[in-house]
Amino acid sequence: MTTVFETIKRRRSIGKMTDQVPTHEQIERILEAATHAPNHHKTEPWKFFVLGGRARVELGDVMAQALAERHKDNPHLCSQASLDKERNKPLRSPILIAVAAEAPKQANVLAIENIEATAAAVQNMLLTAEELGLAAMWRTGDAAYDPQIKRWFGLTPEDHLVSFIYLGYPAIQPAERQHIPTASKTTWLGC
Numbered sequence: 153m154t155t156v157f158e159t160i161k162r163r164r165s166i167g168k169m170t171d172q173v174p175t176h177e178q179i180e181r182i183l184e185a186a187t188h189a190p191n192h193h194k195t196e197p198w199k200f201f202v203l204g205g206r207a208r209v210e211l212g213d214v215m216a217q218a219l220a221e222r223h224k225d226n227p228h229l230c231s232q233a234s235l236d237k238e239r240n241k242p243l244r245s246p247i248l249i250a251v252a253a254e255a256p257k258q259a260n261v262l263a264i265e266n267i268e269a270t271a272a273a274v275q276n277m278l279l280t281a282e283e284l285g286l287a288a289m290w291r292t293g294d295a296a297y298d299p300q301i302k303r304w305f306g307l308t309p310e311d312h313l314v315s316f317i318y319l320g321y322p323a324i325q326p327a328e329r330q331h332i333p334t335a336s337k338t339t340w341l342g343c
């Protein structure tokens with residue numbers, strides 16, 4: 153039986169995936185794991201958009217349009233090659249899950265706490281993907297913060313796209329990663 157700690161240590165971002173599509177059961181398990189994340193005021197602020205097949209092509213088209221719009225005053229920053237690159241991004245994996253944090257609906261809820269809860273949900277998803285033997289990668293980039301992209305998902309400008317999770321089966325082995333020792337990040341007080 154693998155422990156949570158072992159799964160945490162084994163998880164790595166994997167950017168290259170095969171064409172094999174994860175099953176609905178696998179995706180549903182990943183979504184369920186997300187909903188067990190801690191969240192203040194029990195807001196459960198997350199929303200998930202599972203994209204496969206043509207939906208990824210449609211998102212890529214909107215991402216390319218949004219890129220062109222962002223650079224409309226400096227079109228030289230927006231070559232055909234960069235538009236094509238942007239359009240192809242969602243095709244890097246067979247499934248893409250966009251994870252959003254809703255803007256607060258109650259006065260006592262802080263936007264940052266909804267984002268934090270959703271980030272915890274994303275980590276649950278990455279760990280569950282790891283446990284299922286899938287490859288996953290948390291990506292953002294300018295598209296995640298673009299109001300036009302949010303609108304395409306039916307989100308408001310105040311909602312936050314916390315993660316595009318690229319999901320599939322690994323086509324590569326992740327490279328070694330060196331961690332900064334916790335000692336240099338930690339201050340012990342009173343113990």
Ligand SMILES: Cc1cc2nc3c(=O)[nH]c(=O)nc-3n(C[C@H](O)[C@H](O)[C@H](O)COP(=O)(O)O)c2cc1C
Binds near residue numbers: 163291
């Ligand atoms: C908020 C956030 C945004 C990220 N966005 C990107 C991204 O746009 N592109 C990318 O290649 N990786 C992105 N990553 C993944 C990191 O590059 C990756 O987690 C880091 O290199 C550590 O590698 P590991 O996940 O294998 O431990 C993002 C991670 C987080 C937490």
